[in-house]
Amino acid sequence: MTKFKNIDFEKKYYVVGINSQDDNFIKKLKNIGIYKDQTIVFKKIGNYKNIIGIEVNGIITVLRINDVTKIIVGEKK
Amino acid sequence: MLLVKNRDEKLKKFLLVGATNVGKSTYFNRLTWNISQVGNIERVTTNAVSGSFKKDKNISFIDLPGINSLNYHSEDEAVTFKFLLEEKYDGVINIVSVNTLKRDLLLTLDLAEAGCLNMINVNMIDVAKEFKIKELALVKTFKVHVNLISAKSTNDINYSLVPLLSNNLKQPKPLIVNYADKIEKFISAFEKKVKLTNKLAKRFIVIQALLGNQTIIELFKKSEIYNDFLNCVKSFNINQNDINDILRTKQKFIDKLVKEVKVKETKTDIIVKFERNKKLTYWLDKIFLNKYLSIPLFLIIIALIWFLTFYEYTGGWIQEKLATDGLEALQGIINDGIQSLNNTSLQTWWAFFVSDGLLGGIFTVISFIPWILILVFCVSLLEQLGILSRVCVAFDRVFERFGLSGRSIVNIITGVGCNVPAILMAKNANSHKEKVVAVLVSPFITCSARVVVFGFLSQILVSLEWSWAFNFAMMIFSIVFALILGYFFSNLLFRKTSSLFLTEMVNYHKPDFYVIIKKMVIEVYEFLKRVILIVFIANFLIWLITYLGPQGYLDMNDPSAIKDSFTRYIAIPFQIILYPLGFGEHWQLPISLVTAFPAKEIAASNIETIFGGLEGFKAFASQIQIEKSTILSYLTFFSFYIPCLATIVVMKKQIGWKYTLTNIWVGLVASWIASFIVFNLSGLIEIMFINTSSNKMGNVILMVLAMLIVLLLFVYNYNWYTKQKDLSLKHKKQLQVTNYLKYILLISIIGCFIWSDVLLLVNY
Numbered sequence: 104m105t106k107f108k109n110i111d112f113e114k115k116y117y118v119v120g121i122n123s124q125d126d127n128f129i130k131k132l133k134n135i136g137i138y139k140d141q142t143i144v145f146k147k148i149g150n151y152k153n154i155i156g157i158e159v160n161g162i163i164t165v166l167r168i169n170d171v172t173k174i175i176v177g178e179k180k
Numbered sequence: 181m182l183l184v185k186n187r188d189e190k191l192k193k194f195l196l197v198g199a200t201n202v203g204k205s206t207y208f209n210r211l212t213w214n215i216s217q218v219g220n221i222e223r224v225t226t227n228a229v230s231g232s233f234k235k236d237k238n239i240s241f242i243d244l245p246g247i248n249s250l251n252y253h254s255e256d257e258a259v260t261f262k263f264l265l266e267e268k269y270d271g272v273i274n275i276v277s278v279n280t281l282k283r284d285l286l287l288t289l290d291l292a293e294a295g296c297l298n299m300i301n302v303n304m305i306d307v308a309k310e311f312k313i314k315e316l317a318l319v320k321t322f323k324v325h326v327n328l329i330s331a332k333s334t335n336d337i338n339y340s341l342v343p344l345l346s347n348n349l350k351q352p353k354p355l356i357v358n359y360a361d362k363i364e365k366f367i368s369a370f371e372k373k374v375k376l377t378n379k380l381a382k383r384f385i386v387i388q389a390l391l392g393n394q395t396i397i398e399l400f401k402k403s404e405i406y407n408d409f410l411n412c413v414k415s416f417n418i419n420q421n422d423i424n425d426i427l428r429t430k431q432k433f434i435d436k437l438v439k440e441v442k443v444k445e446t447k448t449d450i451i452v453k454f455e456r457n458k459k460l461t462y463w464l465d466k467i468f469l470n471k472y473l474s475i476p477l478f479l480i481i482i483a484l485i486w487f488l489t490f491y492e493y494t495g496g497w498i499q500e501k502l503a504t505d506g507l508e509a510l511q512g513i514i515n516d517g518i519q520s521l522n523n524t525s526l527q528t529w530w531a532f533f534v535s536d537g538l539l540g541g542i543f544t545v546i547s548f549i550p551w552i553l554i555l556v557f558c559v560s561l562l563e564q565l566g567i568l569s570r571v572c573v574a575f576d577r578v579f580e581r582f583g584l585s586g587r588s589i590v591n592i593i594t595g596v597g598c599n600v601p602a603i604l605m606a607k608n609a610n611s612h613k614e615k616v617v618a619v620l621v622s623p624f625i626t627c628s629a630r631v632v633v634f635g636f637l638s639q640i641l642v643s644l645e646w647s648w649a650f651n652f653a654m655m656i657f658s659i660v661f662a663l664i665l666g667y668f669f670s671n672l673l674f675r676k677t678s679s680l681f682l683t684e685m686v687n688y689h690k691p692d693f694y695v696i697i698k699k700m701v702i703e704v705y706e707f708l709k710r711v712i713l714i715v716f717i718a719n720f721l722i723w724l725i726t727y728l729g730p731q732g733y734l735d736m737n738d739p740s741a742i743k744d745s746f747t748r749y750i751a752i753p754f755q756i757i758l759y760p761l762g763f764g765e766h767w768q769l770p771i772s773l774v775t776a777f778p779a780k781e782i783a784a785s786n787i788e789t790i791f792g793g794l795e796g797f798k799a800f801a802s803q804i805q806i807e808k809s810t811i812l813s814y815l816t817f818f819s820f821y822i823p824c825l826a827t828i829v830v831m832k833k834q835i836g837w838k839y840t841l842t843n844i845w846v847g848l849v850a851s852w853i854a855s856f857i858v859f860n861l862s863g864l865i866e867i868m869f870i871n872t873s874s875n876k877m878g879n880v881i882l883m884v885l886a887m888l889i890v891l892l893l894f895v896y897n898y899n900w901y902t903k904q905k906d907l908s909l910k911h912k913k914q915l916q917v918t919n920y921l922k923y924i925l926l927i928s929i930i931g932c933f934i935w936s937d938v939l940l941l942v943n944y
Binding site for chain 1: 280281346424428431575610611683685686
């Protein structure tokens with residue numbers, strides 16, 4: 104498992120799980136392709152610190168950092 | 181935006197289905213005479229829009245909201261799935277984008293599994309510079325027609341329709357994807373029990389039920405096989421991992437397919453150009469995604485739009501020319517024709533009826549068309565460029581504090597054209613809370629109908645040169661007002677839930693001017709329809725009750741006779757309510773607000789009918805010494821007091837009567853308070869800098885003190901919300917009580933002001 108502080112942008116990670124009880128949030132993530140074992144890449148969005156982009160299937164989706172920390176990721180084997 | 185109405189069986193209907201922001205609406209707009217909302221941001225289309233094919237009226241196309249997979253997750257996506265499941269249609273055209281092929285093919289796979297895929301159009305082929313698309317790989321996999329198109333090119337569209345027009349569309353067979361053994365066994369065991377009479381394959385329906393598709397689950401419950409389904413799931417021991425495995429199998433299928441379809445190009449001149457475009461995107465992002473530059477830049481862009489629309493040598497000049505050289509001249513010719521009649525009494529009656537009742541108001545409103553055209557052009561351009569998704573990111577920090585997400589800025593921009601599509605767009609919000617709050621605040625955004633009234637009346641307050649700046653300030657004021665009410669609604673209705681920000685970072689696009697011009701034409705057509713139907717009737721009624729009284733017909737040549745008209749009596753209760761706002765004293769202004777309820781433009785046409793135009797209003801204002809603060813207060817109240825009839829109908833459809841009525845009463849109370857503050861504050865400025873003899877000095881001082889108290893309360897309130905995260909439930913409840921007390925205190929202070937003005941009213 105990788106702690107969020109140590110995340111490298113532009114590096115491939117795989118999704119280990121979603122740490123949230125909010126069904127709506129989990130559904131929304133599933134809809135953009137973020138679910139278990141899916142490969143994702145974190146992207147820096149401008150000079151924002153509270154906003155992070157996640158690239159899945161070639162599409163960058165922007166989320167607040169509070170929500171991004173709920174996505175547990177592991178390093179790509 | 182037209183909803184699907186035509187259910188004629190003889191018509192051939194083709195559905196346009198695709199993921200979000202792949203260009204379905206652009207394709208639809210080229211194919212049909214109708215227009216579907218287009219914007220370079222995801223989830224612009226929120227309802228099914230139908231249109232007849234330009235070349236054959238017996239063929240219609242239906243543009244459906246974007247959906248990433250048939251296992252939908254939002255309300256607008258549900259529209260698409262239910263359409264595929266329940267409606268009758270002759271074929272499905274799947275649009276995918278070259279840029280997002282990997283995501284879009286997931287939906288293609290779902291459609292193929294469902295057995296309803298007839299054709300694939302790979303769109304934006306003009307931007308596929310660094311790779312080639314091998315359509316044969318797609319044909320081989322899905323066994324349907326595949327076209328490589330650019331939805332902006334008419335030739336490509338005509339070419340893509342050849343199989344459709346030659347009745348050469350293949351009857352699709354469901355595609356079979358092999359899942360894990362356990363799943364396959366489950367499907368073959370349960371498939372036989374599904375007895376639904378729709379187009380979609382039973383195997384696909386079972387897979388969707390496993391994935392948790394709400395519509396399918398509801399269908400199972402209705403056909404009483406839901407318990408069997410649950411038992412079957414239990415007996416086969418299917419768990420979340422197995423369900424995730426379905427998604428993984430689909431993803432692997434697509435990954436393999438994409439490798440075959442997308443082939444990297446060797447370095448050519450085209451790729452060099454593509455890399456240059458990438459650099460341009462990089463630099464544009466440096467500007468528009470800079471947290472310090474983004475918001476000021478966006479405000480400058482909006483100010484520029486307002487400048488172009490209203491400045492005396494741009495939009496203002498065109499409006500002036502149309503009003504004086506065109507419409508006034510035409511009205512003069514008509515009046516001369518009437519005056520040539522011999523009968524004097526008939527001549528007077530006809531002249532008044534045609535000049536004031538029939539044409540006066542309508543011509544005033546028609547003269548605003550140049551403003552609407554410029555505004556729609558600029559806003560559409562902004563929507564299509566791709567800047568909006570960047571602006572959403574910038575505004576999220578601000579909007580989060582008010583219980584909304586950055587995506588709400590899209591509603592605001594759309595609301596400038598008309599509040600109705602802005603409310604429809606709120607359907608795609610990320611949570612129920614955000615949807616309701618976005619719908620509730622959308623009607624407070626200054627729409628084009630209100631903009632024209634501001635443009636008209638601002639000429640009394642400021643010189644023509646600065647009219648654009650005044651209108652821009654009113655627009656910003658409406659956004660601030662909507663945000664404050666958004667904060668209020670969030671805390672009143674959804675205290676425990678927070679907003680969710682999730683938006684797609686789209687590529688910058690060149691605007692499609694064909695769509696923009698089509699949209700401008702349709703906007704003017706809708707405006708004229710409104711003017712002719714509603715403004716005409718409302719205007720005529722106003723004219724009638726202005727020249728009729730309990731004693732019968734009034735002398736139309738005597739302006740003082742109006743005081744005995746029915747209008748004067750109808751206005752009395754509204755005058756009492758609006759008296760503390762400064763403009764209740766004169767019956768003409770409250771009555772123009774009451775009758776503007778069906779469509780806001782009526783307020784301008786009423787002023788034309790009652791006062792005989794802007795000049796007449798100016799003369800009236802100087803005669804009875806109406807202060808500028810009174811007109812400012814009137815415009816503030818007009819801006820927010822109640823949504824127009826069409827907006828209320830759409831709002832009720834989206835969020836129900838409970839929330840719609842909440843919006844109306846909160847809007848009325850808040851606009852009253854805002855107008856009261858504006859009246860007294862601008863009165864204070866008038867006293868300090870213009871006129872020291874006003875008798876409202878005491879009121880104004882109290883008002884400033886109250887505003888300071890309110891400000892302190894809001895600061896305290898904000899601190900309370902930031903602290904509450906670390907508190908126990910008991911303490912939170914105690915603090916909630918304190919919070920209620922603060923609101924009671926706030927209401928009491930406002931009540932004191934109302935009382936002070938009631939005393940003034942009694943004296944009057």
